[in-house]
Amino acid sequence: MTTTSDTRAAGAPAPPSGLMERNTIGPIPASERTGSARGLFGIWLGVNMLPLTVVTGALGTTVFALPAGWAMLAIVIGNLVGGVFMALHASQGPQLGVPQMIQARAQFGTKGALLVVLVATVLFVGFFISNLVVGAQSLQGVFPAVDTKAAIIGAAVLSMIITVFGLRVIKVVITVSAIVIGLLVLVSLGWIFVSGMPGGSLSAGHFTVTGFVSMIAVGAVWQVAYAPYVSDYSRYLPANSGARPAFWATYGGSVLSALVVMALGCLVGAVAQDGNVAGGLTTLTGKFATVTLLGFAVVSGLSNAGNVYSATLNTLTLIETFRSGWIPALRGRLVTTTVVHVLGALVALVATDGFITSFTNFITTLLYVLIPWSAINLVDYFVVRKGHYDVGAFFRPDGGRYGTWNVPALVVYVVGLAVQVPFAVLSFYVGPIARAIGGIDLAWLVGLAVSGGLFLLVTRRSRTAEEAV
Template sequence: MTQVEVPQRLEDKTIQPIPPSERHGSARDLFTIWFGSNIMVLTVVTGALGTAVFQLPFWLTVVAILVGNLLGAVLMALHSAQGPQLGVPQMVQSRGQFGSYGALLVTVLVVLMYIGFFASNLVLAGQSLVAAGLPVGTSTGIVVVGVVAVIAVIFGYDLIHTYTRILTYLSGAALLLAFVWIIGVHGLPEGFASHGSVCIAGFMGTVTASALWQVAYAPYVSDYSRYMPADTGARPAFWSSYAGCSLGSIFPMILGAIVGVAVGEDVVAGLDQLTGPVGPAIILIFSLGIAATNSMNLYCGVLSTLTVGQTFAPAWSPGRVVRAVTAVALFLLALIAALAGQNNFMANWLNFITLLMTVLVPWTAINLVDYYLLRHGDYDVESFFRADGGIYGRVNVPAVCCYLIGAVIQLPFVSTTMYTGPAATAMGGVDLSWIVGLAVISPLYYFWAKAALRRSASVVVPSPESTDAALI
């Protein structure tokens, strides 16, 4: 396939399939977008959960961070490898598993997830700008970083990739400087070696938070690989995404674990305290990472919102203007949530990511089993945009039922400050919800969907050429 390297200054596509003539980029771009976008304050905060909230020793927190990220990144990277093959946003592709109307269940939840992540990042961005010494209040900082994200979404895919490519070097250097300063100049916090105690519930809570950090990217990771040539290759796409996202998350989380030992839950102030005179510069650079990630959250939230609308108006082909208007609307919703939820951030963040796990895990299990084990990446893209769902229909009963079962079956194993299920209580607060969800739903959906495909006389195996189908 001929690769055409013509990046658009202002992207004109939204949820439409990307034609071969507009495909560009390479697998290494997937490393930079996931490495550069993860080095930010919210990643540091997530790493601090182990030592500050769960009161684990530093060494055990690092083990939990490694286990969670390295396992969760497998799921994230498997989704990323779907983008070059299909050339459509992830939530559009979900119609191939759930049906045109069945996919709405997950897509609406994903939009809410993006707004939640966006709002969480805004709060930390506002606090970070204040900690960096800029002459703005937290609320003003929240608005400023939000507006930057909106502007990036208006320009679209290529600007976001360029932004994170720059941050790979800038934020990477700031992260290295933070470690060198804390360890070599300031010194590790007093009582560092004796901090915390071994706790299985806390260990699993940290593993869950780290794994969810990766799994949360699954509903939109292929949105950032969909412009790449179809011959990019599944393996290069997988390993570039896996390496970028896992490395870009693990090291900031370890930094957060150090900060958590020193100051507890006030991570931004603690990072500023431990890094001394270079702290404001480091925090300011990490704030740029927040703006980059927020642009990604908002961009994909917009694509998912447009996917919902297009479900009811199949002939609708939204463009750049609709993307801009929708971005502003979602930003306003996130802004309200951020301004209202500035206080008690750590507890709210932990509850939010645990809740996300219950709704994302069954979806990712269904998507990956369907894509890799049942259809082997062979989908009829044209059917994604048909009113009747094409060969996938309006509702795929096995997928929708398995999704609901997956959400319900996790509840007894959930452990949060808001709700702890009976199974988690019996195990001393250990949260195994996501492991149970994956272990039950993956085989259940495989055998149920496989049996349904065999029974269906209307199943049509799409040809490889159909993956380049245009929007109808």
């Protein structure tokens, strides 16, 4: 294995870094496992403090036309359930000490994992682009004279400044942002409670099973969408004591923040005209909405650093797939971070309203693609191998005991994709079974159950055959 100024052996201690993170996709040395559950809770509390979360919460009372109470109940159920699957991935970080998608090599092989890593990379970049556009629109809602393109560039630069330092600074910035936006959201909710909702707005709409279950799916998939991130943030926690705290810190922070911000969105959606969330917020909180929207606009740029951080780790993982054993250090991370920011900003600059709608559909499709990976990964980690992995094999050219291609796991993955198709509900496609049951989105649930169960069955049969020989 070659070592240069930008390459070091997997697991070798990084030079003293100060604020600048030098670790990338290699295992975090035990001497640097100084992370805490408190810090992890802070970053996940801040991850959902975004205008996009408000818009998502508003779907219950706008798109699905549910009464506010039913919409909120669906939001609670969806986030509580989806958060469990997401946070279980977080407990893997302290044990293995590597980014989340590196772990996919244990299930699919070093080359077989390429597809899911690529999908996750595109997903992270997609979130980055979406937040750039939504943040710029929020800022324009406060200051109509602001040029959207200038706002996008400014947000990208702000994200870049934070991301170059690495995870430690990202955690601090997002945690502080969580406190600021959290206070603004709580004040907004308090304002609404004291002032009251316009007459009849809370009971407007009507309960439907389709709308209710669909909103549960929105909340659940919102949480599951974070699954490819979580070990990226928890891998600095101590191996011997970090798994359980990582789960609860991640679950508590992400679910709590999502529920509070989506609740605001739900109420705003109940009075929004033509789905205009910013206008609905102004209707409910008056001039204070200006402060809230401004806060959201700024935090969109700050929190986006987390999306680019994970996109960078995944891009480096993709490159390492073809340069086995290459562990990039600071320079590799900085170059990749810069490229991701520039490409993402360029796409955001040419985006139109129609493009964003199509792009959102594309991102939603990618979430379906990641569902089977999540199920396979969790079953492999908690049921099959019970957390025992040869981390060094993740970086060997031949994949060590995991090989380069795990064909049975890949077949299960493809089956997991296929079974979701009849249940899928997208703006451009509704599966036949979903149509027959009134447009209820059960694809994510079916994908998790079939992929996880089939992988367990295939793995157990394979091990039984090996023991018989």
